[in-house]
Amino acid sequence: MEGDGTQDLKHCDRDDVSHLALDIGGSLIKMVYFSSSSGCSSDDQINGYLKDGFDVSSGTSNHRVLRRKLHFLKFETSKISECIKFISSKHLQYGDQDDKDLDSDKNIVKATGGGAFKFADLFKEKLGIILDKVDEMSCLVAGANFLLKAVNREAFTYMESQKDFVQIDHKDLYPYLLVNVGSGVSMIKVNGDNDFERVSGTSVGGGTFWGLGRLLTKCKSFDELLELSHQGNNRVIDMLVGDIYGGTDYSKVGLTSTTIASSFGKAISENKELDDYRPEDVARSLLRMISNNIGQIAYLNALRFGLKRIFFGGFFIRGHAYTMDTISVAVNFWSKGEAKALFLRHEGFLGALGAFMNYEKNGFTDIGHQFMQQPSANKSSTHSDVQDNGCIECRVEVRD
Numbered sequence: 001m002e003g004d005g006t007q008d009l010k011h012c013d014r015d016d017v018s019h020l021a022l023d024i025g026g027s028l029i030k031m032v033y034f035s036s037s038s039g040c041s042s043d044d045q046i047n048g049y050l051k052d053g054f055d056v057s058s059g060t061s062n063h064r065v066l067r068r069k070l071h072f073l074k075f076e077t078s079k080i081s082e083c084i085k086f087i088s089s090k091h092l093q094y095g096d097q098d099d100k101d102l103d104s105d106k107n108i109v110k111a112t113g114g115g116a117f118k119f120a121d122l123f124k125e126k127l128g129i130i131l132d133k134v135d136e137m138s139c140l141v142a143g144a145n146f147l148l149k150a151v152n153r154e155a156f157t158y159m160e161s162q163k164d165f166v167q168i169d170h171k172d173l174y175p176y177l178l179v180n181v182g183s184g185v186s187m188i189k190v191n192g193d194n195d196f197e198r199v200s201g202t203s204v205g206g207g208t209f210w211g212l213g214r215l216l217t218k219c220k221s222f223d224e225l226l227e228l229s230h231q232g233n234n235r236v237i238d239m240l241v242g243d244i245y246g247g248t249d250y251s252k253v254g255l256t257s258t259t260i261a262s263s264f265g266k267a268i269s270e271n272k273e274l275d276d277y278r279p280e281d282v283a284r285s286l287l288r289m290i291s292n293n294i295g296q297i298a299y300l301n302a303l304r305f306g307l308k309r310i311f312f313g314g315f316f317i318r319g320h321a322y323t324m325d326t327i328s329v330a331v332n333f334w335s336k337g338e339a340k341a342l343f344l345r346h347e348g349f350l351g352a353l354g355a356f357m358n359y360e361k362n363g364f365t366d367i368g369h370q371f372m373q374q375p376s377a378n379k380s381s382t383h384s385d386v387q388d389n390g391c392i393e394c395r396v397e398v399r400d
């Protein structure tokens with residue numbers, strides 16, 4: 001199963017988990033929740049450990065600093081029953097109740113994304129959960145702002161296979177453009193905390209890549225399609241400037257001979273069927289076309305509002321080198337180096353984190369602001385440090 005996080009919880013009892021938050025999108029369900037950090041069985045122990053090991057001088061007598069694990073999981077939306085089964089088997093829906101009344105019908109879980117509306121009745125019927133709907137765009141923004149302010153080494157640039165983490169100056173964060181590449185793409189101008197405007201979007205996004213890719217290559221999973229694209233050569237299918245200009249650059253307008261003039265353009269000029277092309281070349285061309293297009297539209301919106309930084313999130317990115325490289329090159333090319341594409345380590349979980357952060361607003365005070373991330377992905381991935389069923393250790397400030 002894509003998002004089976006069973007191993008994540010093998011050390012956690014029902015009582016250990018809390019703050020379940022969901023982002024139910026067109027392609028994927030993202031889940032975030034807290035558990036006690038393994039090896040720390042009581043708050044006193046945790047306090048003692050932290051007081052010995054870390055500086056908690058900012059705490060007052062009615063502040064405690066706890067150690068918690070934040071869990072990240074995803075499921076395919078088309079397999080929502082697996083997500084429901086998982087929540088049920090781990091009793092995650094009761095995590096925030098003091099008395100853990102298993103019969104209560106007041107199990108309220110923060111949820112965002114279109115599925116919070118579409119599947120509200122299903123969650124009520126199967127789990128007795130009432131989904132407390134939180135606006136999708138405000139969750140994306142809250143999640144991004146939180147990560148950029150509270151988590152070390154979250155944002156990075158990616159150019160020519162080089163990943164460079166960017167130190168974010170909190171005073172110089174806004175405004176920025178947030179581009180969330182999910183099934184579809186939303187572009188949001190972020191001006192501050194809870195201050196934003198969705199300025200654009202495009203339906204040519206992750207769902208397009210996966211949907212078209214599935215049809216054209218017969219790949220059985222998104223990861224398989226990505227892996228395939230690694231081995232491909234897009235020039236076999238894309239029509240390049242050089243193909244049109246007899247091998248030379250069109251230098252007068254700044255187009256080199258290797259620039260793609262027309263994505264998939266060669267497929268029209270040759271007497272070939274789909275089967276005559278290698279699936280890896282098709283996958284490569286498709287990935288390049290979609291990433292380029294997103295990079296270009298993002299740049300145009302950044303230009304529209306004079307924004308220099310564009311943060312890309314959403315599960316389409318997947319920490320995938322070629323995707324990030326293509327987007328970065330597009331932004332760099334069109335902006336003549338003026339704008340920067342930045343990526344986020346927790347790219348796919350912005351919405352779920354935003355919903356999770358929302359518990360605070362409703363009087364929940366025990367998720368504090370001292371949310372220091374210590375990267376400790378418990379499962380390595382070929383694409384990124386933390387994405388599939390990863391955990392991060394955090395220190396949480398609790399006000400008694």
Ligand SMILES: Nc1ncnc2c1ncn2[C@@H]1O[C@H](COP(=O)(O)OP(=O)(O)OP(=O)(O)O)[C@@H](O)[C@H]1O
Pocket residue numbers: 002023024025026027028029076113114181182183184185205206207208209210222223313314315316317318348
């Ligand atoms: N394991 C996977 N299965 C399916 N799609 C995946 C997977 N991993 C990455 N993706 C890509 O991520 C996209 C979904 O990203 P994300 O979860 O951010 O969006 P979403 O919330 O489902 O969509 P939307 O916000 O438009 O409703 C897919 O369309 C696909 O391109």
Ligand SMILES: CC(C)(CO)[C@@H](O)C(=O)NCCC(=O)O
Pocket residue numbers: 025026113114136182183184185186200201202203
């Ligand atoms: C509809 C949403 C917001 C659902 O997440 C997303 O898929 C999206 O932004 N699609 C692009 C729609 C458009 O602006 O053309």
